[in-house]
Amino acid sequence: MADTPLTRAVRRDTAVGALLVLLLLLSFGFVDGFGNALNLSFLIGNTLPIALIALPMTLLVVSGEIDLSVASTAGLSGAVMGALWNAGLAIETIIPLCLLLGVVCGLVNGLLVTRLGLPSLAVTIGTMAAYRGIAQIVLGSDAVTDFPAAYLDFATGRIDGTFIPYAFVPFLVLLAIAAVVLHATPFGRSLFAIGANEEAARFAGVRVKRHKLWLFVATGLLASLTGVFWALHYASARYDNATGLELSVVAAVLLGGIDFDGGKGTLGGAIAGVFLLGALQNAMSLxxxxxxxxxxxxxxxxxxxxxxxxxxxxLATARASRRAASPVP
Incomplete structure (x- = not known):
């Protein structure tokens, strides 16, 4: 079989998946308490915030961009959720408003990158600080904890007789949607083309700016959903929720084989990286x-x-150069 970017990505996926299986086997065998249902439920529940944001972040990095403001967007979403709940709004109204806020945050990032031509790394470092500052203004140092019991139970509970959290089921739906979009649609294939060579993709008729704008909007939306889930899962809405989460998301995505330069990787590898990092942190905590x-x-x-x-x-380039330079017998 020819050594193509796809086969290399699949091999990286296999390696990450094998490391995940090895880590799980070692943890089940040698880490006390790792294998009980309560701990496995905690592991999945605590990893879900990273996994949720990793879905759009994977697509974004494949296209050659990055969003470091995701944790601040999640924190802002949680802060607004707490402030609106204190103001007496119904939770069924608050959650859609928080998701709309995430869309706006992503839209701001996307417009700055695609319309003004600013680098996404610099833009999202700036909005990371800005969104966190707005979150502190909105809620101050307060912590809101008295959300409806039904929502708290959904965010923390698990399916009867299993270790699987209720919230893991909608995540699997989102994962399936993201996988289809990235690997089975023209839009997804165009993201790989953009990440590999943006100019070539543009000359091929790909709407590069529009595609990237949609990716930033989707990332903001999923980050705000993560902020809502975080506040319910930990039963606390604070302005500093999810602080540092962007580091875990980026580390997990890159660990899963998504090339930082764009154009390479698979969603399966990224999610394997997410749960590899989550399982490692859980085992270290135990x-x-x-x-x-x-x-x-x-x-x-x-x-x-x-x-x-x-x-x-x-190394591959050096080997190819040596082969080209070696005399033909």
Whole structure:
């Protein structure tokens, strides 16, 4: 079989999936309490915020862009949710308004990148600070905890007789939709083309700016949904909810084989990376590894995930150069 970008991505997916299986086997065998239903439910529930944002972030990175404001958007969504609940609005009204807010946040990022031509890294670092500041203005230092019991139960409960959280079911629906969009539609194929060579994609008739704008909007929407879920799952709406979550999302996506330069990767690999990181953090917590050490591990994985593909490309280029230079017998 020819060595194509797709086959290389599939091999990376297989490697990440194998690491996930190995980690789970080791954790079940050697980490006390890892395999009980309550802990597995906590593992999935605590990983879901990362997994939710990883869905649109994967598509965004494939297209060659990134959004570092996702955690601040989630925090802003949670803060607005708490403020509106304190103001007496019904939760059924509040949640759609929070999702609309996420769309606006994503739209701002997208317009700054696609219409003004600003780099997404710089733009979203700026809006990361701005959205978090607005969240603090909206809710201050208050913590809102008295949300309706039915919503709290859905965000924290699990299907009877299993370790699977209720919230995992809608996530699987969103995962299926994202997988179809990225891997089975012309829109998804155009994202790979944009990430590989934006100018070539534009000359081929791809609406590059429009596609990227939609991706930023989708990322804002899923980030705000994550903010709502976070507030309900942890039964607390605060302005600093989800602080630092963007690091975990980016680390997990890159760990799963999505190339930071764009144009390569699969959603399956990204989600495997998400749950690999989630299982690793869970196992470290059960082994009483400090939170600071867990952050260090996440940072190291992020660096390795970025360096790995580049080193592999350089080695492949060097081997190809040596073959070309070697005399033909």
């Amino acid at each position: 082994l009483d590894v400090s939170a600071q050490s867990q952050i260090i591990v996440t940072g190291v994985l992020l660096v390795v995930s970025v360096l790995g593909p580049r080193v592999a490309r350089q």
